[in-house]
Amino acid sequence: MNHRGILAIYRFEMARFRRTLWQSLVTPVITTSLYFVVFGGAIGSRISEVDGVAYAAFIVPGLIMLSIFTESLNNASFGIYLPRFTGTIYEVLSAPVSTVEILLGYVGAAATKSVLIGLVILATANLFVSIGVRHPLWMLVFLALTALAFCLFGFILGIWAKGFEQLNFIPMLVVTPLTFLGGAFYSIDMLPAPWNTLSLFNPIVYLISGFRWTFFGTSDVGVHISVAALLVFLLLCVAVVAWVFRTGYRLKS
Amino acid sequence: MQPVISISQLTKTYASGLQALKQVDLDIRRGEIFALLGPNGAGKTTLIGIVCGIVRATSGSVHVDGHDIVRDYRAARALIGLVPQELHTDMFETVWGTVRFSRGLFGRPPDAARLEEVLRALSLWDKRNDRIMALSGGMKRRVLIAKALAHDPQVLFLDEPTAGVDVELRRDMWALVRRLRERGVTVILTTHYIEEAEEMADRIGVINKGELIVVEEKSVLMRKLGRKQLTLHLLEPMQAIPPSLAAWPLTLNAQGSELEYSFDAHEEHAGVPALLRELDRLGIAFKDLQTRQSSLEDIFVSLVSGRR
Numbered sequence A: 001m002n003h004r005g006i007l008a009i010y011r012f013e014m015a016r017f018r019r020t021l022w023q024s025l026v027t028p029v030i031t032t033s034l035y036f037v038v039f040g041g042a043i044g045s046r047i048s049e050v051d052g053v054a055y056a057a058f059i060v061p062g063l064i065m066l067s068i069f070t071e072s073l074n075n076a077s078f079g080i081y082l083p084r085f086t087g088t089i090y091e092v093l094s095a096p097v098s099t100v101e102i103l104l105g106y107v108g109a110a111a112t113k114s115v116l117i118g119l120v121i122l123a124t125a126n127l128f129v130s131i132g133v134r135h136p137l138w139m140l141v142f143l144a145l146t147a148l149a150f151c152l153f154g155f156i157l158g159i160w161a162k163g164f165e166q167l168n169f170i171p172m173l174v175v176t177p178l179t180f181l182g183g184a185f186y187s188i189d190m191l192p193a194p195w196n197t198l199s200l201f202n203p204i205v206y207l208i209s210g211f212r213w214t215f216f217g218t219s220d221v222g223v224h225i226s227v228a229a230l231l232v233f234l235l236l237c238v239a240v241v242a243w244v245f246r247t248g249y250r251l252k253s
Numbered sequence B: 001m002q003p004v005i006s007i008s009q010l011t012k013t014y015a016s017g018l019q020a021l022k023q024v025d026l027d028i029r030r031g032e033i034f035a036l037l038g039p040n041g042a043g044k045t046t047l048i049g050i051v052c053g054i055v056r057a058t059s060g061s062v063h064v065d066g067h068d069i070v071r072d073y074r075a076a077r078a079l080i081g082l083v084p085q086e087l088h089t090d091m092f093e094t095v096w097g098t099v100r101f102s103r104g105l106f107g108r109p110p111d112a113a114r115l116e117e118v119l120r121a122l123s124l125w126d127k128r129n130d131r132i133m134a135l136s137g138g139m140k141r142r143v144l145i146a147k148a149l150a151h152d153p154q155v156l157f158l159d160e161p162t163a164g165v166d167v168e169l170r171r172d173m174w175a176l177v178r179r180l181r182e183r184g185v186t187v188i189l190t191t192h193y194i195e196e197a198e199e200m201a202d203r204i205g206v207i208n209k210g211e212l213i214v215v216e217e218k219s220v221l222m223r224k225l226g227r228k229q230l231t232l233h234l235l236e237p238m239q240a241i242p243p244s245l246a247a248w249p250l251t252l253n254a255q256g257s258e259l260e261y262s263f264d265a266h267e268e269h270a271g272v273p274a275l276l277r278e279l280d281r282l283g284i285a286f287k288d289l290q291t292r293q294s295s296l297e298d299i300f301v302s303l304v305s306g307r308r
């Protein structure tokens, strides 16, 4: 195991994040605050409670997940796309590092950043409404695994993308809608008849539901199903990445 | 002695269908400076890319110090440093940050003193805290060399290190390569400047359209393929070459005032003295004479054009 190689990539990526730390943190904090003003303040005053939780608090896990999805996809895809674009990828490809090690470096750094952003959002939300976390350890596990899964997904996007436009394509077109339809701001029980069943085909429902459970102890779907869904997604991403590296897909000509 | 790099039956066909390498066999000796020459698109960068793990071979095998580059890639790659042809550099990193990254990436323990040595050798020490994007092209080239040397490789690939580089840097680079050789590092360089190969290399390989057409000691290559030219500046111009000189392939230049004899270097003993004796017998006098050995460039052009 070339642990120094992993650390070099990890530190390189973290340094890149540090250079843009300001933007990285300000954006989610402002976005969260806006969501609170709109959803928590304006709408929440009419809804009051969902599943016995104040609405303003209820949306916090969904908000965090929303940011984790987009941040993970953006950071991880950009992290690997940039060296492909500039050509600096040659060095990593010519180094004595295995595919797993490359992944640990790039995806590990992107996931670290996502988790940090998630925690910053949680802290920001706490300024608006006090939120107790029922299962803090599980909350961190969910946060970390979700970040990891979406960073892997982002990594794949970054390898697949042929241009900068394509980098934003999947997040914009697929993930954001699925998140909004995935119960980030409501419990899927609140949806009318066909939609609540259809929602069960949306993988993001399970992630948000499970994450919400770690906060409030209540969920739309069983927690074990959420965990299973998360692990399946994670393994799927790992499998695709493994295939990418084995075939050299878009990395080596 | 076992070759440091052993390439056998190496073939590369790109996805486009273009065959960039055709059954290349090549052994690189430990500690030598090997120059790979060839026109644009000959396959030089492709060959280097395969050895370094950036391009996948279609078939054939490469061993670096006995390690297969695919099965035993860690051991193989740890020995190699690569300076790519294009200036692929990070933009926002500092010089120091980027060489430290390179050393770590290759699994070597941090060693600030060694990195300082590398940067000083390349006149980059004063620039160590500068962002790479603020450096000139030549400086960026130095940074790439520093990155390649940061992990103390046994084999260094320089893919056109002196393209677009001023005379001073070029001379620095040559000096650096010689110092590396003294330390036992094997250097493989590609170049379009033939005088560079002539100046630096121990051996020369010529590649054209994916085929390695010649691999030879530089001196042998020049002796074997080099043509010599003898030019005689005649005292009095002559109209035609006398028939008794027909045995020598002579040409008459400069309105008959220069007689030129072109011959293979290794035939020189037979040809020249006899020619001079014959001229003397005919009473043809000359005021000056010159001989010129053809350069690698001439050899190269004749080789490559011969295969087209």
Ligand SMILES: Nc1ncnc2c1ncn2[C@@H]1O[C@H](COP(=O)(O)OP(=O)(O)OP(=O)(O)O)[C@@H](O)[C@H]1O
Pocket (backbone or CB within 6 Å): A253, B014, B015, B016, B018, B020, B038, B039, B040, B041, B042, B043, B044, B045, B046, B047, B085
């Ligand atoms: N990624 C690629 N996909 C398809 N064809 C490629 C690729 N890279 C190189 N080629 C082709 O392979 C051939 C060999 O290219 P290569 O870069 O190895 O040549 P070279 O000898 O390094 O040339 P130069 O002196 O211009 O650097 C060229 O015809 C080139 O167009």
Ligand SMILES: [Mg+2]
Pocket (backbone or CB within 6 Å): B044, B045, B046, B085, B159
């Ligand atoms: Mg080239």
